[in-house]
Amino acid sequence: MHAARGTDFDVLVVGSCNTDLISYVSRLPKPGETIHGTKFSIGFGGKGANQCVMSSRLGAKTAIVAMVGDDSFGNDTIKNFKNNNVDVGFVGKSSEASTGAAPIAVDDQGQNSIIIVAGANNLLSESHVTDAFASINSCKVLLCQLEIPPATTLTALKLAKRRGVLTVLNPAPAVENLDEEFFRNCDIFCPNETEAELLTSLPVTNVEEAKRASLALLDKGCSKVIITLGVQGSVLTLRDTRTPVHIPVKQVKALDSTGAGDCFIGSLAYYLSSYPDLRLEEIIRRASVIASISVCAAGTQTSFPWKSDISHDEGLFKH
Ligand code: RIB
Numbered sequence: 188m189h190a191a192r193g194t195d196f197d198v199l200v201v202g203s204c205n206t207d208l209i210s211y212v213s214r215l216p217k218p219g220e221t222i223h224g225t226k227f228s229i230g231f232g233g234k235g236a237n238q239c240v241m242s243s244r245l246g247a248k249t250a251i252v253a254m255v256g257d258d259s260f261g262n263d264t265i266k267n268f269k270n271n272n273v274d275v276g277f278v279g280k281s282s283e284a285s286t287g288a289a290p291i292a293v294d295d296q297g298q299n300s301i302i303i304v305a306g307a308n309n310l311l312s313e314s315h316v317t318d319a320f321a322s323i324n325s326c327k328v329l330l331c332q333l334e335i336p337p338a339t340t341l342t343a344l345k346l347a348k349r350r351g352v353l354t355v356l357n358p359a360p361a362v363e364n365l366d367e368e369f370f371r372n373c374d375i376f377c378p379n380e381t382e383a384e385l386l387t388s389l390p391v392t393n394v395e396e397a398k399r400a401s402l403a404l405l406d407k408g409c410s411k412v413i414i415t416l417g418v419q420g421s422v423l424t425l426r427d428t429r430t431p432v433h434i435p436v437k438q439v440k441a442l443d444s445t446g447a448g449d450c451f452i453g454s455l456a457y458y459l460s461s462y463p464d465l466r467l468e469e470i471i472r473r474a475s476v477i478a479s480i481s482v483c484a485a486g487t488q489t490s491f492p493w494k495s496d497i498s499h500d501e502g503l504f505k506h
Contacts, residue, residue: 194274196326197247197460198453199352201316201343202235203308203334204253204278205287206260207487209445214294224292231267232289232487233308234332234359237446240271241453242330244493245477247460250274250326252319252343254311254335260286261307267488277319281310287334297441297482303334303360311335313342320346327460330452331373332357337366344372353459357452361385370408377413377455378404379448397422398431405429413455413471415448421471434468436475439483446487451478453491462506473503 211226231240235253243249251273255261257280264286268275284307293299316339329347331340331354340356345368347354356373358365361382370376380391387403390396391414401412401424410426420435454474458465477492484490497503 193322193324194250195248195324196250196274198239198242198249198328198330198456199252199319199323199326199347200235200239200242200249200330201252201311201319201335201340202238202330202332203233203287203305204231204236204251204255204264205233205289205303205308205334206230206264207232207289207291207445209291209293209486211293211485215292215298215300228486230486230489231264232446233287234334234357234449235330236264236268237449237487237491238330238332238357238453238456239273240268240488241450241477241491242457242460243272244491245454245457245461246494247457250277250323252277252311252316254279254281254307254315255287256280256285256307257282258285260288276322277315279311279315281307283307284310291445293443293445297444299443299445301445305334308335311339313339315339316343316346320350325350326352327463328352328456329354330357330456331355332359333362334360341366341368341372344369348372355452355456355459357448358382358386359448367408370404373409375411375413375455376404376409377415377452379415380417383414391416394419394422394433398424398433401431402429411467415451417444417447420475423467423471432468434471434475437479439479441482443485443490444482446490447478447482449487450481450491451475454478465506473501476501476503
């Protein structure tokens with residue numbers, strides 16, 4: 188990895204890159220069933236990459252610490268980062284494993300199911316993170332997910348905390364017994380409903396249930412929890428007040444929800460870094476509007492808007 192020594196970043200992502208292999212189907216297949224699809228496409232994905240690209244498209248100065256395979260998917264992934272103004276100084280290439288891949292099925296309702304084959308993502312080590320942190324001058328927000336080795340993510344969260352960087356953890360894909368250190372080392376913990384259910388063993392199907400789950404997540408050691416609920420918006424709960432607040436989202440006709448959560452979190456990181464004085468509720472409202480734009484188009488990153496595509500009508504870029 189060739190680090191961009193001494194640089195200041197708005198958003199640093201330590202996370203995954205995948206190539207998304209997307210099949211469009213009228214409904215998701217049952218176990219053991221073969222069904223016909225209607226369309227197929229290949230695109231750039233991986234929760235880390237998606238979130239980083241989204242922050243960048245809004246104007247944040249971004250970098251990603253990631254690992255790809257020494258193959259055509261890996262080369263294309265690096266080119267894609269460059270096309271999206273993401274610094275690739277911390278993207279490593281390995282011949283030991285292939286670039287991560289994600290076969291995805293998307294149904295007529297825009298719902299999806301995703302399989303991740305991590306490949307080179309599993310080779311992203313704690314030393315890659317330590318080297319990156321030693322090389323950069325500063326960053327405002329660190330974004331992490333759970334598609335790389337857990338120890339690597341935890342190292343990133345701890346190093347960032349030590350340097351006073353705002354840390355955001357999107358605990359995806361969901362795991363049942365997440366070590367408490369992850370909760371304690373993130374400033375904002377942001378699961379979706381499925382992840383919140385697995386982490387708390389509580390049902391999370393509506394706003395009231397999300398409010399209860401958010402309190403249970405605070406009890407695990409985090410200070411701010413945002414549970415995203417798709418069309419039902421999100422719930423924000425702070426340790427200081429323990430009063431969950433529901434933030435609704437604009438209703439749109441969903442075509443493809445793949446990556447909408449990443450679009451939300453990438454936007455959240457952009458606002459946290461570029462509008463630090465904005466209230467968190469307003470930041471969530473704005474990030475939700477941007478995520479709702481993404482569900483109206485097909486694909487993962489292909490559905491993410493650039494700042495220039497977004498109407499200023501809803502006050503999305505007002506200070
Ligand atoms: O959140 C969507 C992403 O999950 C996809 O891009 C896929 O690669 C998996 O990481």
